[in-house]
Amino acid sequence: MTGTLKVGVIGLGFFGSRHARIHAEHLSAELVGVCDRDPVRAAELAATTGARAFTDFRELLALPELDAVSICLPDRLHEGAVVAAARAGKAILLEKPLAHDAATARRIVKAVETSGSRLMIGHILRFDPRYVQVFHAAAPERIGAPIHLRAKRNGVRSTARRLGDASSILFYMGVHDIDAMQWIARSRISRVYAQKVAMLGTGNEDALYAVVNFENGAIGSLDYSWAWPDGLMNGFRSALEVVGTRSATYLDCADQGFFTVEDSGTTGGDTHLWPEINGRIAGDLADELDHFINATLSGKPYLQHYREAFDAIPVLDALAESARSGLPAEVAR
Numbered sequence: 001m002t003g004t005l006k007v008g009v010i011g012l013g014f015f016g017s018r019h020a021r022i023h024a025e026h027l028s029a030e031l032v033g034v035c036d037r038d039p040v041r042a043a044e045l046a047a048t049t050g051a052r053a054f055t056d057f058r059e060l061l062a063l064p065e066l067d068a069v070s071i072c073l074p075d076r077l078h079e080g081a082v083v084a085a086a087r088a089g090k091a092i093l094l095e096k097p098l099a100h101d102a103a104t105a106r107r108i109v110k111a112v113e114t115s116g117s118r119l120m121i122g123h124i125l126r127f128d129p130r131y132v133q134v135f136h137a138a139a140p141e142r143i144g145a146p147i148h149l150r151a152k153r154n155g156v157r158s159t160a161r162r163l164g165d166a167s168s169i170l171f172y173m174g175v176h177d178i179d180a181m182q183w184i185a186r187s188r189i190s191r192v193y194a195q196k197v198a199m200l201g202t203g204n205e206d207a208l209y210a211v212v213n214f215e216n217g218a219i220g221s222l223d224y225s226w227a228w229p230d231g232l233m234n235g236f237r238s239a240l241e242v243v244g245t246r247s248a249t250y251l252d253c254a255d256q257g258f259f260t261v262e263d264s265g266t267t268g269g270d271t272h273l274w275p276e277i278n279g280r281i282a283g284d285l286a287d288e289l290d291h292f293i294n295a296t297l298s299g300k301p302y303l304q305h306y307r308e309a310f311d312a313i314p315v316l317d318a319l320a321e322s323a324r325s326g327l328p329a330e331v332a333r
């Protein structure tokens, strides 16, 4: 494939609207269509980007000129659109998680492999300079063998309310760290023991904590929360640490290093994820889409194979099962 990648976006909510803008702003992409079941949302995005508006993704996928799609539908609704896009022969950038359970993820992978289409999963931490540096610092020749890992991802309660039962703390937040920990530990999680709590009545879990075992003998802990009041700086905090036999490495993303101080208090701002800089969306998400566009055009492999992204999904299943039963759960591979 040469020249300009002709792209569509399916699902134009919080994240799909950002995908649409980044594709529209990219010099090697042309946003030809946007789709949301909400016609007003689709028409608004079409008006600001110059793309055609659709309310049915099948009509968008039928455009003969379309090369690729970003799929940004709610977590439980990925399968129908991915399978249709694969059958239509389009390259697919699918937002994480690959699917909300392993059985669905397997069907998606089968459809993609049967069609021969290309698939990349939007694991944005693979494009975050902070997490990529932890990955390199945790190379076996530097860290030795990992002994213990700790991951934290905490967000605000209004996100849990906004998503309701369309998502879960594991699909929306947890999968980021499961993928990152398995990537950074160079080992898969084999067993989990989780507990969760729901007191706020948001329609979602408030928090889930877990202890996990890796195939290489390391242990890990997960700290996920959707219970923080909305005043939390930037709406989230994350951290990751790895202690090995020779050295250790850690990230503390309690803030993004940028503050505005007014009489009413101190607020932060996005300096990493998808900040608007000089009139364009920059940061990790723009780098992720840039990689998708360039690798699709050139035919080069995507940074992460979808089979590696798949490896996070059985861990989500095991965490949900353990939190439900109150017992440790093996990860079914």
Ligand SMILES: NC(=O)c1ccc[n+]([C@@H]2O[C@H](COP(=O)([O-])OP(=O)(O)OC[C@H]3O[C@@H](n4cnc5c(N)ncnc54)[C@H](O)[C@@H]3O)[C@@H](O)[C@H]2O)c1
Residues within 6 Å of the ligand: 010, 011, 012, 013, 014, 015, 016, 035, 036, 037, 038, 041, 055, 056, 057, 072, 073, 074, 075, 077, 095, 096, 097, 122, 123, 124, 171, 172
């Ligand atoms: N990588 C990240 O950091 C990150 C951040 C946020 C969201 N996400 C992922 O992006 C995806 C979308 O999340 P979101 O927060 O944008 O959700 P959202 O609820 O804000 O948006 C979903 C959109 O899909 C539309 N929709 C639902 N069913 C549809 C259908 N059948 N056809 C067309 N449109 C339909 C809805 O109208 C809505 O506009 C999720 O998979 C989520 O996990 C990733």
